[in-house]
Amino acid sequence: MYIRQIIIQGFKSYREQTVIEPFDPRHNVVVGRNGSGKSNFFYAIQFVLSDEFSHLRAEQRQALLHEGTGPRVISAFVEIIFDNADGRIPIDKNEVCLRRVIGAKKDQYFLNRKAVTKMDVMNLLESAGFSRSNPYYIVKQGKINQMATAPDSQRLKLLREVAGTRVYDERREESRGILKETESKREKIEEFLRTIEERLQTLEEEKEELKEYQKYDKMRRALEYTIHDRELKETRKKLEDMENQRKNSGAEQEKFRQLLQKAQENIKTFSKEAKEYKTKLSQVKEERDTFNMEQQQLMKEKNKLEFTIKDLTDEVQGDNKSKERAERELQKLRDTITLKEKELEAIRPQYETMKKREDEAQRELSLKDQKRKELYAKQGRGSQFTSKEQRDQWIQKELRSLNKAVKSKNDQIHRLEDELKRDKERREELEKKIEELSADTENYRQNIDEHNKVFYEMKKNKDQLQSERNEHWRKENNLQQNVSSLKEDLSRADQSLRSMAGKPILNGRDSVQKVLDTFKEKGGQLGDTANQYYGLLIENFECDRSIYTAVEVTAGNKLFHHIVESDKIGTQILKEMNRQKLPGEVTFMPLNRLSVKDIDYPQTNDAIPMVSKLTYSERYHKALKYIFGRTLICRNLEVATHLARSTRLDCVTLDGDQVSSKGSLTGGYFNTSRSRLEIQKTRSELRDQIRSAETELRTLQDTLKKTEQEINKIVSEMQKTEIKNSKAKNLFEKVKTDIRSNERRVREY
Incomplete structure (x- = not known):
């Protein structure tokens, strides 16, 4: 046995595949420059045959892979082909190929192009004499020199190991x-x-x-x-x-199954009603709390208004009393003035007469006194004055003194008459001013009443708008809760549909919807492309609930195929999905590529074409005919078997037992409570309800915004009116103070 050929690729310095051959059966010498790969050549042989390169860490694996310029090497292999003509390796072949592949994580062995375990390779090498306990069948570089220079004891130990x-x-x-x-x-x-x-x-x-x-x-x-x-x-x-009882219990079991199905439907209905009642109960509780808060607020407003009305009443009564008292005093003063003027007019002639008599008496008295003085003066003049000139001087002096006294009295009389005239004019001015101030007081009172009336009217409107706003808030809260509840139901329905149809299919549906949204946002030709997508097959037809099972068994996951106008539309959507790296599995049904044939259905009362029981738009006729056109709904399994054999059409019963035109039968229990068509119908209803509720919510929010604006406007007008009313009250109080002050001054005159 000897090595015939070695193939190295991606190992250390050998990036490209390198084939090393031929080898001599006895001795071979490898020569080359430094760095040409001689050591790595022997490392490659050890990599396959020895136990040295086992249990490698990640960095050690990476060190065995080629590192250089160009793309990164992710795996490497070394393949050794042995000449097994002597049968040393216990395999009935003249040539044995042993390959080891290593990567960042994998480490595999292949024997004659078949994957084997490492233990199988080690056992094979053991049987061929490559023992792990005696690793000196490969003598590494420096071992000969080490043995020559080692002590005798160590050399003996080494020879024992070699032997x-x-x-x-x-x-x-x-x-x-x-x-x-x-x-x-x-x-x-x-x-x-x-x-x-x-x-x-x-x-x-x-x-x-x-x-x-x-x-x-x-x-x-x-x-x-x-x-x-x-x-x-x-x-x-x-x-x-x-x-015997079991055989006879089939009919009872069917009866109980129907009762169970009916009970499940009733439970579903009752659960839905209970949920609605809970929602209504929470809404009623919230309305009750809102009404209680409004009642408390209104009671506070009522008490505040009662106190305000009482204060205003007391103020009005006090103002009326003050006005009446002032009018009585003014009338009394006027009566007194009139009476005094009459008395003055009556006394004036007598006064004039008496004054004249007084003046005459005064003159006469003055003359008499003068005469008396003259007589006294004459009597003592002889003794008083020594000469006539002295007497004349004294007389002149007395005359000047008397003239001066007369002039002073006359000035005083004129001054008193002027003061009396001015006082009379001033009194008349004060009375006129009091009348003007009284008129101004009445005008200010009317203005205050008018401001109060406008203020309370605006307050009434504000309260009414606030009530409307509170009602809108309640409706908005109820709608938001309703939308949230509907979205939760839709999410549960999606989850149920995902568990039945499979995650990849519904991920594909969501990815297609994202692509369509992108096309609609961009508009133009892409917008036209989005309009030529018609949705899932399950969304484009309706049927009676009694054939749900038959339809689902017939279509299977084809219910989730996507209908498009042409294959070009499907290609554009797939390209966009790949560009955005969106997940999911998608199957398109381009209407321009679907080919359906007219089928001559059998005329029998025991079967009916499935496509005739579906309601759909004529636009999708090809798609529906393509999926359901070759299927008959049969009365029972016997009829289905007979018709499938005679008409070469697929047949299905209402219970979901299916007979293929090729002869295979498929059936079993079908859980009708987990119907994909039922869940899809529920999803469609929920989406319609969500859209309607969201539209109503947006309308209500717009109305609420307008109401808020009106309330803010009325509050602003109320503040302006209150400021005007406050100014009018201040002027009213000021005028009242002026009237009282003028009345005191009139009484003083």
Whole structure:
């Protein structure tokens, strides 16, 4: 046996496949420059034949792969072809091919192009003389030099290893250990034999008792056999009766199955109603809480308004009383003024007369007094004045003094008359001003009343709008809860459909929808492409609930095929899916490529073409005819078998038992509660309800936004009105203060 050929690829410095041949049966010499791959050549041989390159770590595996320029090498192999003409390798072939493939994670062996385990390869090499216990069938570089320079003891040890005697020494030591262990076991066995002999003596003593026991035991077994035989006959009779009952229970089982199906439908209906009632109950509770909050708010508003009305009433009553009191005082003052003026007019002539008499009396008194003084002066003038000039000077002086006094009195009289005139004018001005302020007071009061009226009218409108807003909020909350509940139901339906149809198919459906959304966003020609996609087959037809099972058994996963106008549309969608790396499995049905033939259906009352029981658009006739056109719905399995044989059409019963036109029968129990058509119908209804609810929700949100804007507008107007009312009240109070001040001044005049 010798190496005939070596093939290396991707191993260390050998990137491309390298074939090394031929080899001489006896000696071969490998020569070459440094770095040309001589060492790696021998490493490749060791890689396949020795046990040195086992249990490699990830970095060690990577080190064995070629590292250089160009694409990265991910796997490598070394193949050695042996000439087995001498039959050293126990394989009945003259040529044996052994290959080892290594990658970043894999490590495989191939023997004559067939995958084998590492243990099989090691056993084969062991049988050919490549022993793992004596690895010197490959002498590595430096081993000869090491042996020549090593001490005698080590060289002897090495020679023993090369000669294989070390293996025998180790086996001798193992044999000695086994012999020693065997001696120990032999002693234990002898001790065990002694124990057995003692036990045998005891058993001999019990032998007689055993014979007696066996006698009675035989009698016992005979009795037991008799009893068991009687029980067996009775059991067989009961079994026959139960078999007859089982045969007769088929109809009852069908009846119970129908009752169970009906009960499941009732449970489903009741669960849906219970869920709706729970939703309504939560809505009613929320409305009750909202109404309670509104009631509390309204009670607060009511109490606040009552206090405001009471304050306003008291204020109005106080203002009315003040006004009445002021009017009474003003009238009283006017009456007093009129009365005094009348008295003044009545007294004025008398006053004038008396004043004249007083003036005359005063003049007369002055004259008399003057005359008296003159007489006194004359009487004492002779003694007072010494000369006439002195007397004249004194007279002149007295005259000047009297003239000055007269002038002062006249000025005082004129000044008093002017003051009286001014006081009268001022009084008239104050009375006129009081009348004007009274009129202004009435105008301000009317303005305040008008502002209050407008304010309360706007407050009423605001409260009404707030009630409408609260009602809209409740409706919005209910709609959001309804949409959330519908989306949860839709998600559960999708999950159920995913579990029945398979994850790849529904992932493909979702991926196609994403591609269509992308096309619609881009518009143009891609938008036209999206419009020529017609949806899944299951979405484009309707049928009676009674044939759901037959339809699902006939179509299978074809229900989820995608209908498109042409193969070009399907190709564009697939390209976009691949470009976006979207997951899923998709099967398209291009209407321009579907070919259907007219079929002459049998005229019988026991079968009907399935396609005639489907309701669909004429546009999808080819697709529906392609899937369901060669299937008949039969009354029972016997009719289906007969028609399938005679018409060469597929037949199916309402229970889902299917007879192929080629002769095969398929059937079994079909769980109608997990119907894909039923779930699809539920999905369609849920999506329609979600779209309707979302449209209503958007409309309600727009209305709510408008209501908010109106409320904000009214609040702004209320604030402006309140500011105007506050200014009017301040002016009203100021005018009232001015009126009271002027009335006090009038009373003072």
